[in-house]
Amino acid sequence: MQNREMHTRARSKAVAFWAISGAALIAFGLLIILTYGANVIAPPKSGPNLLWLIGLLGFFGIILLARGIINRSAGHFWLSWIFVWCAAVVAVGVYTDWGFRQIYPAFILAPAAASALTWLFFPAKAAHLKTIIFFSAISLILFLNSIDAVGVKWPWIVGILVIAVGAMFFINAFTTRRGRWDDADRAPHAAPLAEPRGIPQEPKPKKRKWDEGDVPPSKRQ
Secondary structure, eight states, X not given: OHHHHHHHHHHHHHHHHHHHHHHHHHHHHHHHIIIIISOOSOOOSSSOOOXXXXXXXXXXXXXXXXXXXXXXXXXXXXXXXXXXXXXXXXXXXXXXXXXXXXXXXXXXXXXXXXHHHHHTTSSOHHHHHHHHHHHHHHHHHHHHHHOTTTOOOHHHHHHHHHHHHHHHHHHHHHHTTTTSSOGGGSOOOOOOOOOOSSSOOOOOOOOOOOOTTSOOGGGOO
């Protein structure tokens, strides 16, 4: 009975995943036809027409997100937001006047954004926190360097990088293998061995302690 329930549950998960994947693929195909074939969806006024790239990234993001939610897989859930974030960045670069020259550091920010979203639903908080700090610092440095109007000097950029690395070391000292954020960083403990049942166990003889009237072996002749 239990095996039948497990088989039914696995089949339901597979059907849900393939149904979502098929719907996402159909939506991607309709996007290509309506944009490049029928010209129903207007291309962006400025910038390259990268609607196919936005749709492709969104397609992979949806199927990975479905896999992560259905199977409760943190890896698929985290990777899905990488594709969704990159699709959003491409859309901003295409439909705004900022251009990719100013917003390209947002692509490097994708792992930090994925870890921030995965933080809410899965354990391993310490690992996600380190990812957020590291990639956010790099993206901030590149953002400051890409904006010409700010005129950021290299000492500021190097200083921010050094501070980010120091913050990672500081957080690593208090989170790794200490279980401060969750049990994912804590080393697993070996389970005690179960005593065999049905076999009588003879009591172990207790060690005899020396009384005041006994003579210790070292003083015996």
